[in-house]
Amino acid sequence: MPRHPIAFSLPYPLPTLPTKARPEPSPLQQSISNVLSSTDYDLVSLPLTNELWQDRWEKLCLRSPPEEDENGENQENVNEERERIDLEADVWRRDGGLKRNEVNVTRLEESQAVITTAAEWLELDSPDEGIRFDSELALRSEMAQALYLSLPVLIIPAPSLANRDYLPSYARAISNLLQMGGSSAFTQISIRIPISDPVELITQGPAQTLPSLHSILPQQQQQQQQQQRDSTTNKHKRMSSLSTRPTSMHQNQLQQLINQSNSTSNGSTMNHQNLRIASSSANSTMSSKSIASITGDPSSTWEMWDCIRTLCNYHPRLSVTLDLTNPLPPSVGALARWTAEPVKYIWLPAGSFIPNAKGYPVLSKACQAFLRGMGKQNPTYVLHGTTIQKHTAGGPNAYLQYVRHITSQPSSSNGLPHSADEFTSGYADYLQAPLQPLMDDLGSATYDIFERDPVKYRQYEEAITLALADLPADQKHVVTVVGAGRGPLVACTLRALTRSNRKANVYAVEKNANAFITLQERKAIEWGDQVEIFFGDMRNVDVPEKCDIMVSELLGSFGDNELSPECLDGAMRFLKPTGISIPTSYTAHVAPISSSKLFHDVHQPSRPAGATETPYVVMMSQVNLISGDGGGTSGRCGEKVQQCWQFEHPRRDLILDASGAPLTNTHNTRSSRHVFHIPHAATLHGLAGYFEAHLYSNVGLSIHPDNAHRVSPEMFSWFPLYFPLKESLYLPSGCELEVNLWRLCDSRGKKIWYEWAVESYLSVTQNNSTQSTSNINGNLTPNGSRHVSLSGGGQPSPLMDAPFSPGFNPNSNNQPNQSINTEINRIKIGQTSLHNPGGQHSWVGL
Numbered sequence: 090m091p092r093h094p095i096a097f098s099l100p101y102p103l104p105t106l107p108t109k110a111r112p113e114p115s116p117l118q119q120s121i122s123n124v125l126s127s128t129d130y131d132l133v134s135l136p137l138t139n140e141l142w143q144d145r146w147e148k149l150c151l152r153s154p155p156e157e158d159e160n161g162e163n164q165e166n167v168n169e170e171r172e173r174i175d176l177e178a179d180v181w182r183r184d185g186g187l188k189r190n191e192v193n194v195t196r197l198e199e200s201q202a203v204i205t206t207a208a209e210w211l212e213l214d215s216p217d218e219g220i221r222f223d224s225e226l227a228l229r230s231e232m233a234q235a236l237y238l239s240l241p242v243l244i245i246p247a248p249s250l251a252n253r254d255y256l257p258s259y260a261r262a263i264s265n266l267l268q269m270g271g272s273s274a275f276t277q278i279s280i281r282i283p284i285s286d287p288v289e290l291i292t293q294g295p296a297q298t299l300p301s302l303h304s305i306l307p308q309q310q311q312q313q314q315q316q317q318r319d320s321t322t323n324k325h326k327r328m329s330s331l332s333t334r335p336t337s338m339h340q341n342q343l344q345q346l347i348n349q350s351n352s353t354s355n356g357s358t359m360n361h362q363n364l365r366i367a368s369s370s371a372n373s374t375m376s377s378k379s380i381a382s383i384t385g386d387p388s389s390t391w392e393m394w395d396c397i398r399t400l401c402n403y404h405p406r407l408s409v410t411l412d413l414t415n416p417l418p419p420s421v422g423a424l425a426r427w428t429a430e431p432v433k434y435i436w437l438p439a440g441s442f443i444p445n446a447k448g449y450p451v452l453s454k455a456c457q458a459f460l461r462g463m464g465k466q467n468p469t470y471v472l473h474g475t476t477i478q479k480h481t482a483g484g485p486n487a488y489l490q491y492v493r494h495i496t497s498q499p500s501s502s503n504g505l506p507h508s509a510d511e512f513t514s515g516y517a518d519y520l521q522a523p524l525q526p527l528m529d530d531l532g533s534a535t536y537d538i539f540e541r542d543p544v545k546y547r548q549y550e551e552a553i554t555l556a557l558a559d560l561p562a563d564q565k566h567v568v569t570v571v572g573a574g575r576g577p578l579v580a581c582t583l584r585a586l587t588r589s590n591r592k593a594n595v596y597a598v599e600k601n602a603n604a605f606i607t608l609q610e611r612k613a614i615e616w617g618d619q620v621e622i623f624f625g626d627m628r629n630v631d632v633p634e635k636c637d638i639m640v641s642e643l644l645g646s647f648g649d650n651e652l653s654p655e656c657l658d659g660a661m662r663f664l665k666p667t668g669i670s671i672p673t674s675y676t677a678h679v680a681p682i683s684s685s686k687l688f689h690d691v692h693q694p695s696r697p698a699g700a701t702e703t704p705y706v707v708m709m710s711q712v713n714l715i716s717g718d719g720g721g722t723s724g725r726c727g728e729k730v731q732q733c734w735q736f737e738h739p740r741r742d743l744i745l746d747a748s749g750a751p752l753t754n755t756h757n758t759r760s761s762r763h764v765f766h767i768p769h770a771a772t773l774h775g776l777a778g779y780f781e782a783h784l785y786s787n788v789g790l791s792i793h794p795d796n797a798h799r800v801s802p803e804m805f806s807w808f809p810l811y812f813p814l815k816e817s818l819y820l821p822s823g824c825e826l827e828v829n830l831w832r833l834c835d836s837r838g839k840k841i842w843y844e845w846a847v848e849s850y851l852s853v854t855q856n857n858s859t860q861s862t863s864n865i866n867g868n869l870t871p872n873g874s875r876h877v878s879l880s881g882g883g884q885p886s887p888l889m890d891a892p893f894s895p896g897f898n899p900n901s902n903n904q905p906n907q908s909i910n911t912e913i914n915r916i917k918i919g920q921t922s923l924h925n926p927g928g929q930h931s932w933v934g935l
């Protein structure tokens with residue numbers, strides 16, 4: 090188990106600035122080394138700047154409260170002072186920069202083992218345009234200092250849940266921040282995202298509008314929740330921006346809102362917080378919280394992150410600091426989303442711990458399970474507020490010891506045995522080009538890796554034993570191993586003959602000339618006359634007699650992607666009319682996935698053209714399977730992982746040429762169509778492909794995520810296939826994803842390839858008697874902006890005029906839970922292009 094780094098948040102007062110010249114250690118250096126030498130912490134965390142910086146910024150950038158500058162007596166002095174500040178502010182806007190006494194970290198030597206946080210009071214998403222721009226300038230000053238000192242990370246405070254309308258402005262500012270320092274910039278930017286929105290957690294369920302959410306909570310609870318939600322809202326002592334920028338159209342709208350709100354609040358002064366709430370709730374577009382509450386899917390904080398990283402184009406130096414201050418969402422699916430995101434830090438305040446029976450701080454079972462699941466991302470934990478004695482027993486170090494204990498326990502998430510670690514370590518989320526064992530000859534090292542998986546050969550041996558046992562005991566049989574490689578299936582066959590007490594001539598065919606040398610060596614040293622070996626392609630080589638059992642392992646991660654169907658078609662000439670093929674059949678399966686890591690990797694500019702239209706073999710780790718079981722709103726969605734197609738051997742219905750090979754390969758083309766239910770809002774980054782093979786009787790091989798542990802537990806020979814998308818696709822909660830996949834071949838029989846495309850839909854229930862929508866409605870306009878509304882209560886829906894997608898009549902499915910007067914329709918909300926058309930970017934050579 091790797092040791093997860095844990096950071097200690099330095100409590101206030103923070104160490105003072107250095108008073109002695111280098112090389113004398115500064116007070117901060119001493120403090121860091123005290124913590125690290127006297128405890129088991131690995132790092133310390135502290136804010137990069139202090140309250141002097143806040144005071145200066147507020148003085149320069151924010152208008153003071155009326156009592157400070159409008160008492161009338163000294164109006165002239167006040168005006169002069171304002172002019173002086175305006176000038177100073179503009180100089181600061183032009184030159185930027187922090188002053189020495191405004192920063193907590195000043196020396197390169199102090200940058201070792203520290204995690205720095207940016208000022209909490211910055212509002213990159215303020216409804217006030219001036220505050221937004223001045224906050225961005227301030228943050229740029231902090232980032233410049235972080236880059237200057239090569240600080241490992243700057244953790245940026247979360248956007249405000251109440252200011253969702255300005256989240257794109259926040260994201261744009263972060264995107265610009267990531268350009269600072271050029272390509273050699275080192276400092277990571279990590280956005281602190283709350284694990285949940287407490288209001289959303291309480292009110293999830295049936296559709297609610299924001300005002301009605303508030304009406305269902307007791308007043309005290311409302312206040313508490315709002316405080317939690319907007320713990321950063323009352324950030325400033327002053328009011329709106331002092332920026333002298335020309336008033337933009339947006340600010341005119343804002344002023345209207347302020348006026349409106351003033352008139353509805355009995356003339357009381359509008360504070361910064363009301364202003365934001367008024368602004369966001371007055372906006373007619375639906376914010377993420379409303380979308381989330383449609384289906385009871387707590388998504389709004391994840392959706393904030395999704396918006397930021399998308400606008401930042403999946404920047405490799407951008408990560409998440411997951412803040413566990415708020416309660417965990419109860420839904421495992423909602424939590425699972427974070428396993429597919431770049432969560433580099435987990436913020437654990439003392440308040441997120443509960444006391445155990447003896448008063449020691451512990452975490453809830455759900456939280457423990459979540460942290461273990463996140464372990465594969467190797468996050469750094471930031472323990473915050475551990476010195477404030479929130480718990481009666483254990484003292485400050487109890488938190489550290491407890492988190493060490495929790496995070497040192499292994500998570501069984503990848504389902505592989507520990508013995509597999511040696512072979513699989515380093516492969517997690519690494520994109521590998523699939524093997525082409527027909528076109529290319531494999532190296533001995535590759536065969537060596539295959540042969541280290543005992544499970545695969547145990548399954549084969551068992552299947553061959555059972556097949557032999559079904560043959561008469563008093564006859565001599567023929568077993569042919571096609572694609573024998575270095576001979577492990579030949580060895581399995583010899584053991585199976587002993588176990589089943591049968592006799593057989595054993596033949597082995599291999600087209601790799603170098604692997605054939607190994608076969609010759611094994612025949613000379615181990616097998617002798619028990620085995621005859623034949624060099625050549627199974628599609629045209631000759632063997633002396635037809636066989637009762639033909640054994641092959643030509644399977645790829647998607648079953649047929651290493652051209653087993655085509656090779657075995659050509660080898661069926663060897664099989665007696667009653668002969669058995671092991672495997673007898675195999676199936677391909679598909680599921681939609683989210684993984685920012687895979688998506689980012691496949692879009693690296695260094696990758697060749699067409700990289701986003703090429704399937705890859707990947708040991709999937711930071712990947713979330715986003716489909717759910719169940720029929721969805723329309724009742725027509727399939728399982729979480731769905732079967733695409735099947736190949737069976739032998740096929741006795743094919744038209745053959747004089748040599749016994751099929752005339753065309755068209756019988757091996759396939760197409761499949763799938764409808765998946767997406768229970769939790771997610772971003773689709775691609776499809777995962779799996780296979781299952783039926784070897785013989787009840788013996789099989791499987792990498793299907795739900796079946797592998799039953800069919801062939803702990804087998805690690807195959808990782809899933811990743812079909813990437815050229816562009817990610819945002820999927821709202823409860824939508825349906827339609828996936829089309831094709832396996833195609835060219836007319837000259839030289840190439841096989843896959844093509845894929847997806848579409849997304851929202852289901853709409855329409856009540857025929859009233860002709861008004863009665864349930865959840867949603868639509869995406871062609872340019873991608875969403876208009877989703879909760880209708881009912883006689884309110885018109887913005888989707889009243891949206892065109893339903895043609896050719897869809899789910900009522901013909903006889904859905905049992907649909908009332909006679911209710912009709913389900915669906916509205917298309919998104920689509921990708923066709924990937925790899927004509928196999929122009931990726932194909933497998935025959």
Ligand SMILES: C[S@@+](CC[C@H](N)C(=O)[O-])C[C@H]1O[C@@H](n2cnc3c(N)ncnc32)[C@H](O)[C@@H]1O
Binds near residue numbers: 571599643
């Ligand atoms: C995936 S490897 C399996 C090797 C071995 N049977 C095992 O289980 O470890 C597939 C083998 O089939 C061979 N092969 C592929 N297509 C073939 C063909 N058309 N004719 C003969 N051998 C072929 C490859 O060279 C390779 O050795």
